[in-house]
Amino acid sequence: MNANLPVDKIRPLQSVARFDYETDVLVCGYGGAGAAAALEAALAGAQVLVLERASAGGGATAMSSCEMYLGGSGGTALQKATGFEDSTENMAAYLREALGPLGDDERIRCYAEGAAAHFDWAESLGVPYKRAAFLERTVVPLTDESLLFTGNEKSHPFNRVAAPVPRGHVPSREGDEGGQLFMNAIMARVSEAGAEVLADTRLLALLRDEQGAICGAVAKRENREICIRAHRGVVLTTGGFVMNQEMTRQYLPEINQYAVPYGSSNDIGDGIVLGLAAGGQVINMDQAFLSFPLYPPAKLTYGVLLNARGERYINEDAYLARLAWYSCQQPGQKFYLLVQEEDYAASDYLERAPVVATGDTIAEVAAEAPFPAGKLEQTVSYFNQYAAQGEDPLFHKAAEWLKPLSKPPYALVEYSANEMRAVIVPGSAGPLMFTLGGLKTRTTGEVLDVSDRPIPGLYAAGRATAGLPRSGKGYASGMSVGDATFFGRRAGQAVAARSI
């Protein structure tokens, strides 16, 4: 991968004749993780320099709604004010179920214990959070409420192991501009704290001293190489690798065939590759977030999702990333929604998907549908029989979304990967994805080598690492920005405190 970068990625400190910058802490990448790391390091008294490849900070966090997945400790201030109680154990139980064997227990515990205080921190930056919850099934509130359900909390099997509580905390603003709001606030605090930022600066290599510690970097700026000495260490907050096609082909060969990269154009994995070159491990590289935003409108949830065999494969009330994960497991990444007229509408976040069959009876739909003969009738008859009783013995869709398909006409909508066109990425055809693998770190951000020992002076956070979210199947909106800022802060504290 990255065969197009012929430079040596790790260079000896002695090779540098003159430093253009000297600092205590060098932060590479000025998105959510980098800003959080820079702020904490600066507040701890360290001199901080931040490099950013783009012309301004922001990264993928600025593009996002800036939902943060927070709770525990009896509830965040926002949860409490809106009448929700949340225990640390309840939140940890949810996260363990969501992440399954891919989860990192220590990270889950650390996060669940600190998440409520992290909300206070985010608010203290000057980010507005309105004490109001938006409880309909949606992706992000376009009104100004700040709390919502952003995962699978209310659906099977999660509702069996943890009491459903909304944990999506989003800056208050009409429209979807939370990310820019948050980044503007934190970048102002970073400047006030005295950190210096070099934009339009491209990271090329890390510097290593004779004891093996990472102690600086080489970057390209205004078409010349600059050398930076970082006395305490370097924090890699360069983002994931979704925009690096060689890397997605190598690490996500199947998903790469149909998914559409979504992120900052600078999510090219450059920090991950430098961390690897420094002897770091990468883990969870085969996992990605995928999005199938069937809803809103929520009423589409009353329909049934079918694969190309005409069989259901998931409880349709699952969160959009889980819908996508299971949908993309279906043969040929083909999937369909059968819905009756009163529940039909175009999905807000998808261009209108083709209706491939219609009818006043299921048999009429079946005659036009691309399913094996007789299968649709069988599937619907089984679903209807139990839905009438408020039951879904196959997938346990919650009773509130169960309704027999009995009011014609019916439509069969094709939402398969090829037909899924995300409104926010014009010209796309496929579920949006971003990567969930990266450098292996401790909760302090220390990057671990192949013997699980920290590489002295090297830290990382955000999507350059395998952080809290490790699975599209169990993802919840807010896990990534929550993780990036939470563990970014810890990395900033750790590097500033490093004894040298």
Next chain:
Amino acid sequence: MNANLPVDKIRPLQSVARFDYETDVLVCGYGGAGAAAALEAALAGAQVLVLERASAGGGATAMSSCEMYLGGSGGTALQKATGFEDSTENMAAYLREALGPLGDDERIRCYAEGAAAHFDWAESLGVPYKRAAFLERTVVPLTDESLLFTGNEKSHPFNRVAAPVPRGHVPSREGDEGGQLFMNAIMARVSEAGAEVLADTRLLALLRDEQGAICGAVAKRENREICIRAHRGVVLTTGGFVMNQEMTRQYLPEINQYAVPYGSSNDIGDGIVLGLAAGGQVINMDQAFLSFPLYPPAKLTYGVLLNARGERYINEDAYLARLAWYSCQQPGQKFYLLVQEEDYAASDYLERAPVVATGDTIAEVAAEAPFPAGKLEQTVSYFNQYAAQGEDPLFHKAAEWLKPLSKPPYALVEYSANEMRAVIVPGSAGPLMFTLGGLKTRTTGEVLDVSDRPIPGLYAAGRATAGLPRSGKGYASGMSVGDATFFGRRAGQAVAARSI
């Protein structure tokens, strides 16, 4: 991972005061890949030293049946003699379908072009291959035939893209001792060629010179460290990592929960970790071979496999690794075989699995079965309707295995992961697995760094690498030994020819 090895894995050449051994080529690991590499290097005129952790050579290859997946070029000598024609393009088409986006096109082409000649080579070692084919559905012939189907050649979807040809080439001997037969033959040739073998010797570290080339190793033997200088280079043929629990937990977190490690007890990934420490990349680390040897007896194939929802999920005539892959994708890794009496028997390679329901009608079975009410009747009625016409519109099981379930009594056998007890691993509970990820190499065996540049002096082959087989879903018996010996030879040739 491997936090229990506190030694430095890469040491500078200058740190060695005295060498215990000097050689041109050092081969680490004396299984199929290592023997093939050692033999070719020695025949090319290089001085060769082989290290082996166990008390004798053999590795996982000696434990195997030594099936090699070979064909192409009009047919191997064995295919031709038994009346089968096979083209390189037909073989490559099969491999591409089997490996999908995980496959390495260059490797597939190289292998398909050279596989027929590789058979001649194996036979030239003195390994007996009888000109006879065993064409029943089985895993390995227990009689002395040498050719059989060992993959999904005859089943959907493979039979749509490539003409089915048997490609499993197995040494001729009654019983299942092909691996030992092969290893004895090749190890005799290695000795004749003048290579030296140090058994009971544990690889600790690689040596690197000032130019960054790998030029030797440090090992432990008779409780002391020995240092070996390798003038042309080092070949890592140390096997996969299936016996290293820290690594399987890290790289295969889901599979690791239910699968049973299968391999040589020395498949601990030590070579992979050393390759990583030397700056090599690892790929495909999330993939493993899994085994669900439902057959023989072949007649069990007439039954239908069901998940815990009482739904079919695969064409039952697939190869055992594909059966396992799809079975383990089912919820809770629970799966069942519904079979009528005339087709029932215990699987040869599994301890007798529990019959969890029986009946003279499907409704009677359903009453005892752990499925949602009404589902089994629906599934069987749909299956029977089409099976009577020789069709399987859902999964395309081949007509030769289609037969309505209409002769009672019926039995429902539970084969789920927890109940699957492999005869060859006493006490096991789960599908057997071995790993398919490892160092990224060229077809020459050169190990690639994070910029896809060869690390000078470092080569690898066999399951220490991501080789030809990359997917349990599309695996065929013989892909791994075929790959290990084929690319082991090429690594041996390349290292011997390295200009220094």
